[in-house]
Amino acid sequence: MRRYPRWPIHLALILTSFVMLVPFYWVFKTSISGENIFNYPPNIIPRNPHLFYYVDVWYAIPFARYFLNSVIVTVMTIAANILLNAMAGYALTRPFRGKTFIILLFLSCMMVPFQATIIPAYLITGKLGLLDSYLGLALPQFSTIICIFVFKASFDAIPASLIDAAKVDGLSEWRIIWTIMMPLAKSAVATNVILSFIWSWNNFLWPLIMTRSSDMQTLPLGLSRFLSYQEDTTGALYAFCIMVLAPGILLFLLAQKEFIQGLTSGATKG
Numbered sequence: 001m002r003r004y005p006r007w008p009i010h011l012a013l014i015l016t017s018f019v020m021l022v023p024f025y026w027v028f029k030t031s032i033s034g035e036n037i038f039n040y041p042p043n044i045i046p047r048n049p050h051l052f053y054y055v056d057v058w059y060a061i062p063f064a065r066y067f068l069n070s071v072i073v074t075v076m077t078i079a080a081n082i083l084l085n086a087m088a089g090y091a092l093t094r095p096f097r098g099k100t101f102i103i104l105l106f107l108s109c110m111m112v113p114f115q116a117t118i119i120p121a122y123l124i125t126g127k128l129g130l131l132d133s134y135l136g137l138a139l140p141q142f143s144t145i146i147c148i149f150v151f152k153a154s155f156d157a158i159p160a161s162l163i164d165a166a167k168v169d170g171l172s173e174w175r176i177i178w179t180i181m182m183p184l185a186k187s188a189v190a191t192n193v194i195l196s197f198i199w200s201w202n203n204f205l206w207p208l209i210m211t212r213s214s215d216m217q218t219l220p221l222g223l224s225r226f227l228s229y230q231e232d233t234t235g236a237l238y239a240f241c242i243m244v245l246a247p248g249i250l251l252f253l254l255a256q257k258e259f260i261q262g263l264t265s266g267a268t269k270g
Contacts (some may be wrong), residue, residue: 008092024245027238034235049126051238060229060236065215066222068104070201073137073218077200080085088143089188090177102254106145114140115205122209132212147192154188155181190258197251203242219244 033046130136
C-alpha cells in the first residue's frame with residue numbers, strides 16, 4: 001500500500017491553527033496595550049504593556065458579583081446536565097416500547113431554536129415563581145438533547161455482558177448507572193461539562209429576559225452594562241473579553257482529550 005507524505009496535513013493544521021489563534025492573540029494584545037485594533041501598520045508586539053484595563057474593569061462595574069452569578073448558574077447547569085442526561089442516555093440504551101419514536105422526537109426537537117421557546121419558558125418560570133433567581137436562570141439549560149446522545153453513544157460502547165453481570169449480582173438500575181456506567185464514560189462526562197459550561201457561561205438572551213435586579217446579572221449582561229458606562233472602551237473592552245473567555249479556555253485545555261473522545265465515542269462501533 002502506497003504511503004503518502006503527512007507533512008501537507010501537518011502544514012494545513014498549523015496554518016488553520018494560526019488563523020484561528022490570531023484573533024485571540026490580537027484581543028489579548030489590545031487588552032494590555034490599549035492600542036486601536038484597526039491601527040495600520042499593526043504592531044505585532046504590544047508597546048508598554050500593563051494591566052490597567054483589567055483593574056479598570058474590576059472597579060468600574062461589580063465584576064466580582066457578575067462572575068459569582070455566572071459561576072453559580074453554570075455549576076447548577078453542569079450538575080443537572082450530568083444527572084439528567086446520564087439517566088436519559090442510559091434509558092435510551094435499554095430496549096422498551098416506543099424507543100424509536102422517542103429518539104425521533106428528540107431529533108426533531110433539536111431543530112427547534114431556543115428563541116422559539118422563550119415565551120413559554122418565561123411563562124412557566126414565572127408561574128413557578130423563579131423569575132430573577134439562580135434556579136430560574138439555570139432551569140431551561142438543565143438538559144440538552146445533544147448531550148443525551150453523547151451519553152447514549154458512550155454507554156452503547158460498553159459491553160452488554162457487563163451490565164448483565166451487574167444485574168445478576170443484584171445491582172439496581174440506579175447503581176448500575178453510577179457505579180459502572182459513569183466511571184467508564186468519563187469522556188462523555190467531560191463533553192457534557194464543557195458543552196454545558198459554554199452554553200451557560202455565554203448565555204445572554206435568557207438572563208436578559210429573566211433578571212430584574214443588577215445583583216442577579218451574569219457576565220454577558222455585565223459586558224453590555226460596561227459598554228454603556230465607558231466612553232473609550234478600546235482596551236477595557238478587550239480586557240473584559242479576556243476575563244470572560246479565560247475560564248472556558250482553561251477548562252477546554254484541561255479536558256480536551258476527553259472532550260474529543262466523548263464526541264467520537266461509538267463512531268467506530270460495529
